[in-house]
Amino acid sequence: MHPEFQLDKNIIHLNHAAVSPWPARTVKAVSNFANENYTQGSLGYLEWVQTENRLRERMSRLVNASSTDDIALLKNTSEGLSVIAYGIDWQDGDNVVIPANEFPSNRIVWESLCPLGVDVRQIDIQCPDPEAALIAAMDGRTRLLSVSAVQYATGLRLLLEVLGVACNKRSILFCVDAIQQLGALRFDTQQCQADFIVADAHKWMLGPEGLALFYSKPAARERLKLSQFGWHMVEQMGDFSRTDWLPASSARRFECGSPNTLGVYATEASLSLIDEVGMDSIESQVLENSRWLCQQIEADSGLELISDPRAERLSGIVTFRPLKQTVESVYKKISSAGVICVPRGGGIRFSPHFYTDRSLIEQAMACL
Numbered sequence: 001m002h003p004e005f006q007l008d009k010n011i012i013h014l015n016h017a018a019v020s021p022w023p024a025r026t027v028k029a030v031s032n033f034a035n036e037n038y039t040q041g042s043l044g045y046l047e048w049v050q051t052e053n054r055l056r057e058r059m060s061r062l063v064n065a066s067s068t069d070d071i072a073l074l075k076n077t078s079e080g081l082s083v084i085a086y087g088i089d090w091q092d093g094d095n096v097v098i099p100a101n102e103f104p105s106n107r108i109v110w111e112s113l114c115p116l117g118v119d120v121r122q123i124d125i126q127c128p129d130p131e132a133a134l135i136a137a138m139d140g141r142t143r144l145l146s147v148s149a150v151q152y153a154t155g156l157r158l159l160l161e162v163l164g165v166a167c168n169k170r171s172i173l174f175c176v177d178a179i180q181q182l183g184a185l186r187f188d189t190q191q192c193q194a195d196f197i198v199a200d201a202h203k204w205m206l207g208p209e210g211l212a213l214f215y216s217k218p219a220a221r222e223r224l225k226l227s228q229f230g231w232h233m234v235e236q237m238g239d240f241s242r243t244d245w246l247p248a249s250s251a252r253r254f255e256c257g258s259p260n261t262l263g264v265y266a267t268e269a270s271l272s273l274i275d276e277v278g279m280d281s282i283e284s285q286v287l288e289n290s291r292w293l294c295q296q297i298e299a300d301s302g303l304e305l306i307s308d309p310r311a312e313r314l315s316g317i318v319t320f321r322p323l324k325q326t327v328e329s330v331y332k333k334i335s336s337a338g339v340i341c342v343p344r345g346g347g348i349r350f351s352p353h354f355y356t357d358r359s360l361i362e363q364a365m366a367c368l
């Protein structure tokens with residue numbers, strides 16, 4: 001186990017696709033920030049702002065954005081998706097394309113637009129070529145394609161570059177919910193040409209809940225109508241006596257008021273670990289764990305693999321179903337043995353991170 005993680009010995013945490021444990025440095029950052037507030041109040045406010053800037057830089061690197069100006073800090077993925085949904089100037093008869101069986105946020109947000117005459121096309125991607133199925137569903141009235149980079153239930157990884165090229169060619173906005181990818185697998189927005197990327201920090205980024213990365217391409221964010229306003233989102237932030245204002249040209253225009261500085265400290269610390277270990281190394285360890293799990297499951301006559309084990313489809317999530325017992329009974333059994341995981345997509349979802357020891361995953365498998 002990586003020295004930054006000190007989970008109880010009776011716990012096997014295979015649930016990073018839900019909520020991750022914090023590394024030691026994150027605990028320390030939160031505790032130091034609490035103490036600082038306790039003893040010095042806001043004396044160090046300028047340092048708070050610098051920490052926030054460092055976080056934007058780390059997030060910007062994580063998605064390979066061309067500028068930190070493209071990063072806004074929002075509350076969560078759902079808020080980011082809502083900012084997009086309520087920013088677009090919809091016309092009656094427009095449509096949004098999404099995969100069927102998406103995580104509810106990437107469905108409900110778009111369905112909430114139905115009263116405006118927006119059609120939500122939910123496309124079955126349990127097929128040999130999910131990208132082709134999504135592309136075939138887009139037409140002249142499609143304004144946006146919104147996908148999770150990695151499907152939350154099955155771990156299916158989409159080929160984002162293929163989707164990005166298709167959207168670009170048709171001038172369709174491309175939105176990626178990257179919460180199941182960032183911090184586990186490399187991400188390159190220059191390559192996949194996403195207009196928007198959203199992801200809360202509490203999964204593979206090893207951060208707290210309530211602080212999300214929101215990336216927007218400059219031309220795409222210009223197209224979004226704003227619906228939240230305040231002192232923080234204006235170009236001349238801090239010039240309180242000024243009475244005229246314009247929205248910031250950067251993605252800060254989506255941050256209406258005071259930031260979640262406690263969350264900023266925690267997430268900055270978590271991402272500093274990710275930077276230190278490096279995304280190349282993290283990705284190869286995450287995929288190695290998943291490959292190993294897929295092999296074990298396929299070799300077990302009592303289990304059926306739900307996840308797609310092909311290299312280009314593999315992610316940090318491996319889902320499988322027991323064939324001789326019910327999912328509920330197996331879930332109950334392994335939970336009582338200390339294995340933290342969840343039932344998802346008709347099976348049991350394991351999601352170890354880069355630091356999860358193979359011996360722990362072996363123990364979890366033995367419990368089955």
Ligand SMILES: Cc1ncc(COP(=O)(O)O)c(C=O)c1O
Pocket residue numbers: 017018076077078079103105106148150151152177179180199200212
């Ligand atoms: C694909 C996906 N999107 C979003 C979320 C969470 O959304 P939020 O950050 O709004 O809580 C999850 C959580 O499981 C998820 O799997």
